[in-house]
Amino acid sequence: MTKRQIALLACTAALAASGVGAAAPTANKMTVHWVEPGESIQQAVDAAGPGDTVLLSPGTYRESVRITTPNLTLRGTGGLPTVIEPGATDAGNACAKAGNGICVAGTESRPVEGVTVRSLTLRGFAKSGLWASWTDRLKVQRVIAEKNGTWGIAQERFVRSELSHNIARSNGDAGLFLANTLDKEEGAADAKGTLITHNRVYDNRIGVTVRRLRNLTVDRNNATGNCAGVFVVGDESSPRAGAMTLRRNHIHANNKLCPKTPRLPFLQGSGIVLTGAEETLVAENRVVDNKGDSPLSGGVVLFKSFVGALNERNEIRDNVVLRNGTADLANRDTGKGNTFHGNTCKVSEPAGMC
Incomplete structure (x- = not known):
């Protein structure tokens, strides 16, 4: 068995124990999209459906990520640090163009609902580590937002958000x-x-x-x-x-x-x-x-x-x-x-x- 398979099995067991990976009571089952450093978070987010989890292995990722899918979870494993920093190759990403690390983006007619961002470090972005607009029930938990140019974690046009157990330090x-x-x-x-x-x-x-x-x-x-x-x-x-x-x-x-x-x-x-x-x-x-x-x-x-x-x-x-x-x-x-x-x-x- 490879190291990646061992890590995936261990992580799956941890998720199941915490309830994140438990089967839903409906016919729809959550899919976990595993991403490792050097792979694209955005590609995994784009491939995910409502209710899925995009799980990041520990390490450093250099890109910005835009989330528009409802009930999506983007998270690190919660063990060793999972860091997202600005990348040199994502200039075409609208979130990167705005100077943000993670963007959770709905619209006035269709706010994005139920997104969770958890257990990540968002560092060194020109504007915000995390920026959200037009959201309902957004949860941002155990995120470290540090050394960003304007705000650590920021949002507008939202309802029923929860920002809990985060660290925001050294932001402009x-x-x-x-x-x-x-x-x-x-x-x-x-x-x-x-x-x-x-x-x-x-x-x-x-x-x-x-x-x-x-x-x-x-x-x-x-x-x-x-x-x-x-x-x-x-x-x-x-x-x-x-x-x-x-x-x-x-x-x-x-x-x-x-x-x-x-x-x-x-x-x-x-x-x-x-x-x-x-x-x-x-x-x-x-x-x-x-x-x-x-x-x-x-x-x-x-x-x-x-x-x-x-x-x-x-x-x-x-x-x-x-x-x-x-x-x-x-x-x-x-x-x-x-x-x-x-x-x-x-x-x-x-x-x-x-």
Whole structure:
């Protein structure tokens, strides 16, 4: 028996034990498409049907991959690293042309459903390690997205996504970036229960950015070493951004210095920042040791958006917010109905919120 046959048998056994390779209760059976370094991931993806798995052997692959098939799983074996980097021969690939590593691409009339990307390292792409648009129930799990030019893992026009147990580090802008849309101005989109949980984001410009969205949860993530930990971004559009939950995250020592942009002042020492958001719950987070003197510095900061939209009816409660500069809690806009209670903190702007 060859080494490849032995490895395939071992992997098949592991998949069966985990349930991935188990027979479906319907007449359709999942097919596993095995890919080794030097072989084309895209060819395997193109050959796969709904419900199939494209399984990558450990090693380094130099290409970009575009997924349009519903209920497809693209994953590494979960043992030794499986790395995808930019390739010299995939210039004709639309995903590569856009500067991305993996693209999950649906359309407005037919969003791609049920795709899972798991146990991969996406490194060194000009734009994003993973980019997704027009998706439903996308799962990105145990992915390392590092040293990409703009975002580690990014998506727009999506519902019911789950980003869990990923590492996003040393990316040019946000480690995790979620938005309603990038190509036009419009109101916040309903993310329909999207969950961002148990991720580690560090050494990015911003750890997690949530822009013009509603109905989303950011829970139990760890953000450190960024210029800012978590940004919730809204504006005057209708519906407004908000109606989300930020809970039980550990946001600490995000003290990297980043220069100003046309929309934001320089960043340093920002824990959780809300700009132009409404009806958002910030609760049970630990936000400590974020220090800087930017207008956006502080533990939990409410700040009007770059177009002047105010925060309204947000609740900040039961957080541990300590040793942040210039303040642990800071309400720096004039929006109405924002409440601060039950927080453990020392310094607030204005005084009296601790």
